[in-house]
Amino acid sequence: MSTEPALMSLTAVANAIAQKRFSSREATQSCLERIAQWQPRLNAFMAIEADAALAAADAADALFAKGNLSGALHGVPMAHKDMYYDAGKVVTCGSKIRRDFVATTTSTALQRLKDAGTVRLGSLQMVEFAYGPTGHNSHYGPVHNPWGLDHITGGSSSGSGAAVAARLTFAALGSDTGGSIRMPAHFCGVTGLKTTVGRISRAGAMPLSQSLDTVGPLARSVEDCALLLGLMAGADPDDPTAVAGPLPDYAAAARESIKGLTIGVPTAFYVDDLDPEVAAILDETIAVLKREGANTVQVELPDQRQLTAACQLVLAVEAAAFHKRWLIERPQDYGPQVLMRLQNGLAIPGVSYLEAMRWRGPALAAHLAAVAGVDAVIAPVAPVAAPTIAESDVGNSPDAEAVIQRLTRFTRPVNYLGLPSLSIPTGFTRGGLPVGMQLVGRSFDEAMLLRIGAAFQRATDFHDRVPKPA
Amino acid sequence: MTRPSPKAIHAMADVAGVPVSAEVATRIANSIGPAFEGFAAVAGTLPFDLEPATFLVVQAAARSKKA
Numbered sequence: 001m002s003t004e005p006a007l008m009s010l011t012a013v014a015n016a017i018a019q020k021r022f023s024s025r026e027a028t029q030s031c032l033e034r035i036a037q038w039q040p041r042l043n044a045f046m047a048i049e050a051d052a053a054l055a056a057a058d059a060a061d062a063l064f065a066k067g068n069l070s071g072a073l074h075g076v077p078m079a080h081k082d083m084y085y086d087a088g089k090v091v092t093c094g095s096k097i098r099r100d101f102v103a104t105t106t107s108t109a110l111q112r113l114k115d116a117g118t119v120r121l122g123s124l125q126m127v128e129f130a131y132g133p134t135g136h137n138s139h140y141g142p143v144h145n146p147w148g149l150d151h152i153t154g155g156s157s158s159g160s161g162a163a164v165a166a167r168l169t170f171a172a173l174g175s176d177t178g179g180s181i182r183m184p185a186h187f188c189g190v191t192g193l194k195t196t197v198g199r200i201s202r203a204g205a206m207p208l209s210q211s212l213d214t215v216g217p218l219a220r221s222v223e224d225c226a227l228l229l230g231l232m233a234g235a236d237p238d239d240p241t242a243v244a245g246p247l248p249d250y251a252a253a254a255r256e257s258i259k260g261l262t263i264g265v266p267t268a269f270y271v272d273d274l275d276p277e278v279a280a281i282l283d284e285t286i287a288v289l290k291r292e293g294a295n296t297v298q299v300e301l302p303d304q305r306q307l308t309a310a311c312q313l314v315l316a317v318e319a320a321a322f323h324k325r326w327l328i329e330r331p332q333d334y335g336p337q338v339l340m341r342l343q344n345g346l347a348i349p350g351v352s353y354l355e356a357m358r359w360r361g362p363a364l365a366a367h368l369a370a371v372a373g374v375d376a377v378i379a380p381v382a383p384v385a386a387p388t389i390a391e392s393d394v395g396n397s398p399d400a401e402a403v404i405q406r407l408t409r410f411t412r413p414v415n416y417l418g419l420p421s422l423s424i425p426t427g428f429t430r431g432g433l434p435v436g437m438q439l440v441g442r443s444f445d446e447a448m449l450l451r452i453g454a455a456f457q458r459a460t461d462f463h464d465r466v467p468k469p470a
Numbered sequence: 471m472t473r474p475s476p477k478a479i480h481a482m483a484d485v486a487g488v489p490v491s492a493e494v495a496t497r498i499a500n501s502i503g504p505a506f507e508g509f510a511a512v513a514g515t516l517p518f519d520l521e522p523a524t525f526l527v528v529q530a531a532a533r534s535k536k537a
Binding site for chain 2: 196197198243245303305306308309310312313316324327328340341343344346347348349352354355356357358359360361362364365368396398400401405418442443444445
């Protein structure tokens with residue numbers, strides 16, 4: 001284990017602070033030093049609040065000196081995607097329109113992490129209004145991938161992926177409506193958890209699609225994701241869609257063996273047209289899981305193209321509805337690609353939208369029936385490793401939608417079905433770019449995904465690898 | 471399900487209160503066409519009594535089965 005605080009995992013640094021092996025100030029200073037080194041290369045942060053972070057760290061240390069520990073993350077510095085409302089702070093949502101928007105409330109997910117004792121480092125870059133899978137942002141510039149600065153991070157949680165990968169923050173909140181946690185986790189070589197719709201409150205998180213939006217963490221390990229999920233999950237009076245009921249012990253689940261579990265490997269769609277290196281890494285990942293004691297079987301899933309299409313219809317309409325006022329009043333203030341995609345929603349009839357919503361129940365039932373014999377399904381997050389920023393800078397060109405669809409085709413079915421999915425780093429290309437795989441579970445069965453993902457990470461070191469500054 | 475034509479999109483955007491140019495309408499038609507085609511096999515086939523909340527019912531059943 002490294003003695004440089006910023007290189008430790010979230011779980012390790014929280015324990016180190018709690019055991020007084022070093023202070024919150026030392027952890028915060030360590031992150032700030034790395035941020036100073038990396039930010040000019042990555043553009044991962046929207047705002048860096050160094051002085052305030054150190055002051056908050058000192059306050060955490062002073063509180064601890066008096067014998068008071070706020071919670072499981074006492075004094076741990078973190079930054080999040082700039083769409084989580086934090087009362088009194090500017091929350092840009094990656095946009096020009098909200099460049100000066102000051103939140104008057106704090107999002108439930110963020111508040112729960114604050115209650116656990118976290119220190120705010122600043123805010124992280126994102127795709128404008130979380131509507132794009134590449135990490136480009138026409139207002140604030142693209143975020144660069146720490147494993148290859150000419151390559152995309154994926155989006156829309158672009159800053160979250162880059163900052164966690166470069167060890168600038170111990171973890172970060174992202175959001176996943178069409179793949180926006182899993183994509184940057186895959187492209188940046190970190191662990192990302194897209195939660196079940198209803199698992200974590202969305203109150204105070206910028207909306208994109210009320211039916212598809214989910215809150216979740218990007219972190220350095222499955223163990224860290226388990227810790228964060230346990231802190232954030234559960235009912236919330238401010239979000240009636242957040243489901244009540246007892247929560248599993250996610251940290252304990254992540255320590256369990258996978259011996260005897262059965263993992264499904266899709267026979268089609270997710271294994272079609274893969275880059276050969278991604279295909280080889282999928283095979284190697286399955287081999288590791290088998291060595292750890294899991295069984296694998298082939299599963300025949302319902303038509304995933306129909307799910308992707310339904311997801312596109314729902315997302316386009318709901319996003320356009322949220323943005324309608326600004327589409328009328330401030331269309332010139334959107335970036336070209338986001339404006340283009342928002343306009344798409346204007347052209348989908350209400351009946352088509354509601355058909356897509358009505359089909360969601362039967363589609364989920366059909367999926368659950370297809371995976372009844374397995375504990376999770378494994379699939380690539382994307383068919384390729386990170387493309388270059390230049391080649392994926394398609395703006396609002398005629399082929400933009402095709403590029404977007406190609407990148408998101410393995411993530412959107414999961415969003416439409418509202419399922420949980422864990423993206424874990426599973427290898428690197430010969431060119432040194434990370435490749436991740438997603439484990440897709442049953443509704444509300446994040447614990448199973450954490451169990452499988454953690455077993456994989458105990459057997460491999462892909463998640464521990466750290467990019468070096470160019 | 472037929473993909474909307476640029477002419478239809480032009481009219482729909484007008485009705486929505488967000489008019490678009492003919493060029494944008496054509497671009498939108500090309501962008502969303504594949505989604506309509508992908509969903510065509512489902513559209514118009516759903517049973518009468520099916521409503522969106524069925525999703526929550528199926529999800530809840532999965533949760534209680536897990537518990």
